[in-house]
Each structure stands twice: as C-alpha cells, then as structure tokens.
Amino acid sequence: MPVMTEGLKEAVRLLVTLDPEVMEITLRTIQVSGTGTFISVLIGIPTGAFLALKTFFGRGFLVSLVNFGMGLPPVVVGLATWLTLTRYGPLGMLNLLYSPTAMIIAQAIIASPIVAGLTLAAIQSVNPKLKLQIIALGANRIQYLLLLLWEARLGILSAVIAGFGGVISEVGASMMVGGNVRGYTRVLTTATVLEVSKGKFELACALSIILLILTFTIMWVLSYLQQRGKNP
C-alpha cells in the first residue's frame, strides 16, 4: 500500500517541519472540539446530575430523551444548525454561519447528551449506601453533591472522553455549518475529505494520521487523569 507509506512519510514531514497550514488546521481542530466539549460538559454534567438525583413527573421521559440524544446523527444536527443560522433563518441576524462558533454550537449539541447520559449513569451507579452515609455524616446539599460527583468521577471522565471522541471525529456537521473555509473553519476531518476529492491521497493520509495522533494524545491525558492512583 504505497499510498499509506507515502502518507506516513508525509505526516512525519508535515509534523517535523511544523507546516504552517497543517499546524493551523490542527490548532483549530483542538480549539473547536475542545470548546465544544467544554460547553457540553457545562450543560451535560449538571443535567445528568439533576436527572440522577431528583424525582419528578416526566423524569423518565427526559431520561429517554437524553439517551436518544446520545445517538443523534451529527449530520442531522448539522442540518438543523445550518437552517437555524442561515441569513434568512431564525437566528440569521447573529451572522454566525460558516464560522468556528457555528461549528462549536453544533458540536456542543452533539456532545451534550452524551456527557449528560453517561454522567447520569455514573452517578446512579454510586453505591446507594454511600449516599446515606454522606447524609448521615451531616453534609449539606452542596457538600453532598460534590462528594457524589467525586465518587462518580471515573464515570464522569468517561463521559467527557466519549463526548470529545464524538465531536473530534465528526465531519458532517462541521462541513455543513463551517463550510470548510480555508484558514478559518477548516479542521482535520473536513480537510481530509477535501484532499480526497482533490486526489491527494498522501496528504489525506497524512492529515488522518495527525488526527489520530492528536486524538490519542488528548485521550491519553484524560485516561491518565482518570486512572491516576487506580492501579489494580
């Protein structure tokens, strides 16, 4: 497979020479998917915690809704975001279409249900006796919540990892609402699609390899945080 070896060589060359365009695309990928995931954490963890700890009418339905959201096809989110942000759409006055902000919005929508759903499951699987114990020790509500989140931290980090994995690998929504504009909204996934269309397979392979390295590095850091001091 000469294309793959050429691609590998090309990837090494681009990384070693710090090719400005590739660096810029890589940084943007981190910025967009990182911000998207961060927002989804701000939305997802409180939502998941709320659903795990409160009982109210309609809770079951909301939980199914969150679980349904975990399987939201990115391309559908992309289309809905596109239609909302177009010039003559409901939020057209914000002038956000074909900008990194639009991509962040779409990615946050994709990742939020994933983070919320897995947070919900993580908190629910904390030993119920522990909950009683925390209350019995006289914790106030804030302390109770923080302790529970701390106990569920492994699962919650998994939620963040899954959310980030969902958005950094996503191409449909980014293409639609970002437009793959060179030097502005081009990220590693959309750049790869473009290079294939151009017939530049080596470059496409190189970009894929850089995406894999990037994803692995970030996941490695998150896994390290998760597994710290947990060696069996």
Add this chain to the structure above:
Amino acid sequence: MFGKRYRVSIAVFCFFIMNGFIGIGFAGEPKNKDIILATTTSTVDSGLLDVLLPVFEKLTGYRVKTISVGTGQALAMGEKGEADVLLTHAPASEKKLVDTGAVTNYQLVMHNDFILVGPAEDPAGIKGKTSIESLKAIAAKKALFISRGDDSGTHKKELSIWKKAEVTPAGAEWYQETGQGMGATVLMASEKKAYTLTDRATYLAQKANIKLEILSQGDPSLLNIYHAMEVNVAKFAKVNADGAKAFVEFMVDPRTQKVIGSFGMDKFGEPLFFPDAGKK
C-alpha cells in the same frame, strides 16, 4: 470599590472572549469583510481557487468563505440570498436566476470542456464517437455509467445529453448515481471500470490516481462555461454587495484572466481553463 473593579474586569474579559469566539476583528478595512462564495466543486478540487483567492484577499482585504457544492446547490443558495457571489457552470439554470432578478452583473469568466472518460478496454466502443452517439452506445451495451446525480452543473450537462440521445437512464441497473463531488465520482468510475462525464480540469487533477481514458471529446455540446454573478442586494438586503462586486470584477480583470489561462500549465502541460472575460 474592589468589587466594582472586579466586576468591570470580568465584563471586559467576557467581551474579549466573545470577540475571540465570534471572530470579530477590529482590523478589517472593508465594513463587512466576509464574502460567501458559493461555487462548484471543480473550481476547488482542481486547485484554481487556491491560487486565485489569496491574491484577491490580499488585494482587497476581504475574506472569502468558499462553499464548494454542486452548481445546483450553489444556485439555490443564490436564489435564497444565502450567498453573496456565485461562480457556477450551468448557463441554462443560471439564466433563470438572471431573469428573476436574483442575481446581477452576470459575467462570462472562462470555459473548459466536458469529456467522456472510461476504461481503456472501452466495452461500449465509444472511442471517437460524438457525445450523443457515445451515450446511445453505452445504453445499448448496458455498460456501467457513473453519474454525479447531485444536480450539479456536470450532472445537468449529462442529463441534457441523455435527453438528446433519447435515452432515460434513471433506474437502470447499469446507471449509478453517486451524489458526490466530481473528484470522488471520477475515482469511483475508475474503481468500477465505468464510464462517466467529467470536466477536464478535475480529470487532469485526478489523473495520477485513476485508470480512465478520454474516449469522447470535442463536440460543441460538451462545452463547459463558467460565469460569475452577484446575488442581487436589491432583493436580499443582507448580501455583501460591495464584496460581491469586488469579486466579480476581480474574476474578469485582465491580470486574473491571465493567471486562469496559465493555471495547470506547469503541472499538466496544458491549461485547465481558458479565460473568456469580455467575449461573447
């Protein structure tokens, strides 16, 4: 005292963060520096816009957001005022937009040609035939034909030739629609040893990766003509009219036309596009 200052600094910080997010700069010279250019995949996949746009951006201070889609979608974006300027290649469909007043300043930019490509074995024996006879022969042989199927300029052209050949290929087993861009479609045709209609620029750009030969070319119905046009600001107030005008003017500028005429010479030994501004 301290509390107030603290609050102000938070507000300032948030303001800068928001600016960073939304991407509003303070530097841009033109009032609205973003131009949305809706164009066909061939101008992007061939690499032409990669050469032209940096020059335009440097010259004028605008930033061009190129949305590369099929001509059908590009024209639809123009028709709804979702783009500022269009660069497309389906004169018959473009004419409708000119007539309804959706676009103005309709300018001839360049041309190249469509070609019928297929495997060297040429199972339907179309080599040297005209495009109409070729499609008739492909249909008679039921040889595999890959179509864009995406309402792009190339697809519109292909359908018009089928019509002239009096064949209705849709739904036939030997007729497959990809729904993808030109580059991807040519690759698929190569992998499947099928015939397809492509513009010459994309074929040459992909040539190193494919095993397809030019089998039918040169008849007048295969001409591929590109026009640039402004989306009409009188109809769509949100259009960046100044930017669109600047872009159309740039495309027909003699210096740009010269660059278009020489694009591809170094790599392919022949030009990919022929400049046409001012002709007609």
